[in-house]
Structure formats: C-alpha cells, structure tokens
Amino acid sequence: MTEIVTKPFGTAPRFNHCGETALSVELGDTIDLETNRRVRRLFGKMRENPLHGVLSINPTYRSLFIQYDPWECSFEKLVLHLEDMLRHEGDDEPEDRTVEIPVCYGGEFGPDLPFVASHNGLTIKEVIGIHCAALYHVFMIGFTPGFPYLGSLDSRLFTPRRDTPRIRVPAGSVGIADQQTGIYSVESPGGWQIIGRSPLKFFDPHDDPPTLLRAGMKIRFRPINKDEYSLT
Amino acid sequence: MNIPSLEIIEPGPLATVQDRGRPGYQHLGVPVSGAADLYALRIGNLLVGNDPFDASLEITLGRFRAQFLRDTTFAVTGSNSSVFLNRTPIPTWRALKARRGQTIQLLQTELGFRHYLVLGGGIRVPLVLDSRSTYLRGKFGGFEGRALKAGDVLHTGPEATEPLPARYPRHLIPPYSPNPQLRVILGPQDSAFSQRGIETFITSAFSLTDRADRMGCRLAGPPIEHQRAPDILSDGVAMGAIQVPGNGQPLILLADRPTTGGYAKIANVIAADIPLIAQALPGARITFKVISFHDAREIYLHKEFAIRRFLAGDEKAEA
Known part of the structure; x- marks a missing residue:
C-alpha cells in the first residue's frame, strides 16, 4: 500500500484520515487569505463536480473536510479526484461580496464595551471607531449555525474572554475574545466580551440560504443608535 | 396522505x-x-x-x-x-x-x-x-x-x-456493552500529542461522565498530554472524533457536535463502534484500541456486505 497520507508541506496538499469515513485535505498551515481562497475554490470545484459517495464537504481556514461512504467511494479515488480538481484550480474568487452589518454599540446591547475600552486604555468612542474601520474577511462559518470566523481584529482591541461565561448571549451580539471578533449568530452560552448587537438575522433555518454570511464574504460594521436598531 | x-x-x-x-x-x-x-x-x-x-x-x-x-x-x-x-x-x-x-x-x-x-x-x-x-x-x-x-x-x-x-441476525447487532472497548484510527492531529500522551490514551481506562448527551460524551481519566498546546486551527469534525482540550480529558463527539472544533483530535472511533459509545451510560468504563485505516475499512466493507446480503434474502450471511 502506497503511503499517501503524510507529505512534507510545500504547495502539495496533505491528506489526513478522520476515521475511515472522512478525510481532511490541508492546503496550508496558517490563517491567510490565499490559502483560504484555495480552500474555497476547491470547495466550489467539488460541488460542481460531485463524486459519487461523497456525503458532505466543509471548508475551514486552511482545509477541506469531506465525509464519504467507503462502500461507494474509496479514500484513494477521492484523493485522485481532489488532486485533479486542484490541478485545474483556476484563480477566480468564489465569493467576494461585502456586507454591511449595523451594530448598536454599548448600553444594554454591549455590556462589556466599557471593559474593552478600559482594558486597552481607549475611550468608548475610540473602540467603536477602530472596530468599524476595518474590513473583515469571513474565513469560515462554523461552531454554531451561521457563526463567522472573522479576520483580522485590530490589535488595539485585543481583550481576554470573560472570567465567567454568560449562560445566554442573545443572537446578533458582537463580541471580542482575545485576538478575534465575531457575531453570535444564534442565542448561545458564551464567554466573549459583548460590545454591541446587530438587529440583522444571521440564521433562519426556514430561509434559503439559511445564513446571512458565507465563507469568503467581507463585512464592515456600521454604528447605529437605538432608534435605528428598533427600526431594522 | x-x-x-x-x-x-x-x-x-x-x-x-x-x-x-x-x-x-x-x-x-x-x-x-x-x-x-x-x-x-x-x-x-x-x-x-x-x-x-x-x-x-x-x-x-x-x-x-x-x-x-x-x-x-x-x-x-x-x-x-x-x-x-x-x-x-x-x-x-x-x-x-x-x-x-x-x-x-x-x-x-x-x-x-x-x-x-x-x-x-x-x-x-x-x-x-x-x-x-x-x-x-x-x-x-x-x-x-x-x-x-x-x-x-x-x-x-x-x-x-x-x-x-x-x-x-444476532451477529449483525452491535455488541453493545456496559463497558465498551472502542476501536479507533489515530489522527487527524495525533502529532499534537506527546508519546506519553498517546500511550496514556491507548493504555488507560476512562470513565464516561454524566456529561453525555447528543452532542458528545465527556470522559474522565488520566490526563492525556499534549506536545505543546491543545489548540489547532479550527477544522471539520467527524462523528466519533475524539477531541482533547487543555485539561487532557477526552470528549467523543456525536450527532449534535459543532461543525468545527479548535481542539486537537487524537483519534476517531470507527463507524462500526460508534453505536457502542452512543449507547454507553454514564459510569461506563471506556477503553480504546488503535487499529489501522486499512483494518477499519475492511471492517466497514465487511459489515456493509453482511447487511446487504441479509437484505437480499441470504440468511446465511456471516458477520
């Protein structure tokens, strides 16, 4: 049996077994836009050219996770197919829309905004200004339905998680945890510092598509006041 | 209708x-x-x-x-x-x-x-x-x-x-056990663990805690040592993936698992044995046996063959 699992990293993909019914193909070792773009291109190619026996495909930061039925499709067949798709990768950008996310910062919607400000020696106004200035790339969706993994947060806003996680963080809450910023797409428990809330709906299982955001999109936060929040 | x-x-x-x-x-x-x-x-x-x-x-x-x-x-x-x-x-x-x-x-x-x-x-x-x-x-x-x-x-x-x-046929029903041994394939992040960590995983008995639900099963036992940090770049998670967070206590992920995870996965339970952990009750003694990918695939194909043969009407199907 030829060993195809472990290869030294270059531009060559690395194939890992995740049990005998799934694999991950890694295209890099870091969180960077180019690797992530390659992952999303491969995801698009695999959806356009489905292989019999493949049950699901999930693109993440630098790898594609694939579940398959070994009765219908072998690991080796899947590797060949993936290598073929990578050979004809192209250079298109599969998803590049920019979405504006209105956020009502502070107050009852962002109870941790004062802490984030004092922790970083900034005024509340400065925190909002810095948070809204950046264009954030959606690297992947995961963890909970519609939750975007965003890059990159301005280092002036890095803030550790709360010592005690909240039992209930409302959907739409915008938070900071260490070097990350993100949006709670659904209500869930969580330990992020909550600085504001967006009135947008990020996940609705009855909508098509069910999530507002998808990997590859860019987002920009726009501050709104309470009146605008209730009108949206 | x-x-x-x-x-x-x-x-x-x-x-x-x-x-x-x-x-x-x-x-x-x-x-x-x-x-x-x-x-x-x-x-x-x-x-x-x-x-x-x-x-x-x-x-x-x-x-x-x-x-x-x-x-x-x-x-x-x-x-x-x-x-x-x-x-x-x-x-x-x-x-x-x-x-x-x-x-x-x-x-x-x-x-x-x-x-x-x-x-x-x-x-x-x-x-x-x-x-x-x-x-x-x-x-x-x-x-x-x-x-x-x-x-x-x-x-x-x-x-x-x-x-x-x-x-x-009885021989096609999973061998549900109060104290199951689960066959696993190492990886995808077994290299995130020290040699001692891998040995702890293979040789120890773990106990299923009462935090066992449709999302996953938290086990308790001797801590599994990482090489360095437990964190990885978040990636996809399979049914039966065994995540080990910083406290060294394994978590076996089941049906309602999150779609991605940020902790190193030491191994994955093979498909044939996922029913055994899905049916284990809190307090169960859980042990792991590492097998190769090729053995796991043989087990999968053989089991599938036996099921399909039974359905086709050949009662003599063997497990």
Whole structure:
C-alpha cells in the first residue's frame, strides 16, 4: 500500500484520515487569505463536480473536510479526484461580496464595551471607531449555525474572554475574545466580551440560504443608535 | 396522505424525531444532528420496509409510553431493552404489527441509552434543511423543534412495502456493552500529542461522565498530554472524533457536535463502534484500541456486505 497520507508541506496538499469515513485535505498551515481562497475554490470545484459517495464537504481556514461512504467511494479515488480538481484550480474568487452589518454599540446591547475600552486604555468612542474601520474577511462559518470566523481584529482591541461565561448571549451580539471578533449568530452560552448587537438575522433555518454570511464574504460594521436598531 | 399513527402518553427523559440528519449544511455551521445510533435507525427502517433513513423516534433512557392510533407495522432497535406491547414483552430488532389502541412501553434499563421506535411509513414532520431531525439547541427540525411531550400525535406516511419477516441476525447487532472497548484510527492531529500522551490514551481506562448527551460524551481519566498546546486551527469534525482540550480529558463527539472544533483530535472511533459509545451510560468504563485505516475499512466493507446480503434474502450471511 502506497503511503499517501503524510507529505512534507510545500504547495502539495496533505491528506489526513478522520476515521475511515472522512478525510481532511490541508492546503496550508496558517490563517491567510490565499490559502483560504484555495480552500474555497476547491470547495466550489467539488460541488460542481460531485463524486459519487461523497456525503458532505466543509471548508475551514486552511482545509477541506469531506465525509464519504467507503462502500461507494474509496479514500484513494477521492484523493485522485481532489488532486485533479486542484490541478485545474483556476484563480477566480468564489465569493467576494461585502456586507454591511449595523451594530448598536454599548448600553444594554454591549455590556462589556466599557471593559474593552478600559482594558486597552481607549475611550468608548475610540473602540467603536477602530472596530468599524476595518474590513473583515469571513474565513469560515462554523461552531454554531451561521457563526463567522472573522479576520483580522485590530490589535488595539485585543481583550481576554470573560472570567465567567454568560449562560445566554442573545443572537446578533458582537463580541471580542482575545485576538478575534465575531457575531453570535444564534442565542448561545458564551464567554466573549459583548460590545454591541446587530438587529440583522444571521440564521433562519426556514430561509434559503439559511445564513446571512458565507465563507469568503467581507463585512464592515456600521454604528447605529437605538432608534435605528428598533427600526431594522 | 399522512396519517395520525402514534400518541405519546409519557415521553420519558428525552424523546425526539431523528433521521440521518443534515450532513449537507456543515459549511453554513449547521450541525448534522440525526440519530446518535445511526445503525439502529437504519436497520429498524429496513426491517419495517421503509427507506433506510426515514425519520423515527429516538427514545432516551426508557420510561416511554405511547398508544397506536391505527394498525401499524413497527420495530424497536437499539441496545438491550425491555419493551412491552399491552404488557406483553416483545422482541427487538424485528418488524411487528400493532393493533389500533394498543400501548407500547419501554422501561428504563440498566443497559443501554437509546432506542429507536420505527414506524412503517416513517414519521412525517416538515423537512427543515432537507431533514426531519430535531436539533434541540437550535430549536428547529423534528416535532416543532422540540422534544416530544405527552399528548403529541405523530403522523406517518403510507406503509409502502412488506416488512421483512425475519428477526435481524444476532451477529449483525452491535455488541453493545456496559463497558465498551472502542476501536479507533489515530489522527487527524495525533502529532499534537506527546508519546506519553498517546500511550496514556491507548493504555488507560476512562470513565464516561454524566456529561453525555447528543452532542458528545465527556470522559474522565488520566490526563492525556499534549506536545505543546491543545489548540489547532479550527477544522471539520467527524462523528466519533475524539477531541482533547487543555485539561487532557477526552470528549467523543456525536450527532449534535459543532461543525468545527479548535481542539486537537487524537483519534476517531470507527463507524462500526460508534453505536457502542452512543449507547454507553454514564459510569461506563471506556477503553480504546488503535487499529489501522486499512483494518477499519475492511471492517466497514465487511459489515456493509453482511447487511446487504441479509437484505437480499441470504440468511446465511456471516458477520
């Protein structure tokens, strides 16, 4: 049996077994836009050219996770197919829309905004200004339905998680945890510092598509006041 | 078209509608959900003549009672159980007929966590994201996005084909055990662990804590040592993936697992043994046995072959 699992990293993909019914193909070792773009291109190619026996495909930061039925499709067949798709990768950008996310910062919607400000020696106004200035790339969706993994947060806003996680963080809450910023797409428990809330709906299982955001999109936060929040 | 078939009298601790789940929405962060013991769901469906992954009832820890509202073909699959039809004990893993008005009851047992009550025609609730599975945390899918309550009435589709007359062969039923040994394939991040960490994982017995639900099973035992940090760049997570966070205590992920995870995964339980952990009760002693990918694939193909041979009518199928 030829060993195809472990290869030294270059531009060559690395194939890992995740049990005998799934694999991950890694295209890099870091969180960077180019690797992530390659992952999303491969995801698009695999959806356009489905292989019999493949049950699901999930693109993440630098790898594609694939579940398959070994009765219908072998690991080796899947590797060949993936290598073929990578050979004809192209250079298109599969998803590049920019979405504006209105956020009502502070107050009852962002109870941790004062802490984030004092922790970083900034005024509340400065925190909002810095948070809204950046264009954030959606690297992947995961963890909970519609939750975007965003890059990159301005280092002036890095803030550790709360010592005690909240039992209930409302959907739409915008938070900071260490070097990350993100949006709670659904209500869930969580330990992020909550600085504001967006009135947008990020996940609705009855909508098509069910999530507002998808990997590859860019987002920009726009501050709104309470009146605008209730009108949206 | 859909007929009222079953009324819940007592749902027990947790009863939900489950099918295969929604594997096709993980790129949007939607958990797969579906039956925790997919094998028991699939065989139950095949026995009553349904499609392999029609929706059925996942009953947790027994204490369940329901009344049939019409003559119904049904089967109960899952781990060791005490099942009664109008107070008469009935066998599991075979298709049976219930008369309108009869009551089915599942008792709480010492052995076994989850049972599947599969109804001919399959349970019909609205499809949400291509599945009838209940995702409790998200409050969608299944029966109004929630666990079943007394008084709920389940509808089924028309019973299409003849049920299988035979009892499912014993040697094809998973060897459910109060203290299962799980066969695993190392990886995908076994290199994140020290040699000592891998040895701890392979040679120790772990105990299943009471934090065991549809999302996953937290184990307790000697801490598994990482090489450096437990964190990885978040990536996809398979059913049966064994994550080890910083405290060194493994977590085996099941049906309602998040679609991505940021902790190193030391190994993955093979498909044939996922029913064993899905059916283990808190307090169970869990051990692991590492096998090669090639052995795991052989086991998978052999099992699939035996199931398909049984369905094709060759009763001499061997496991």
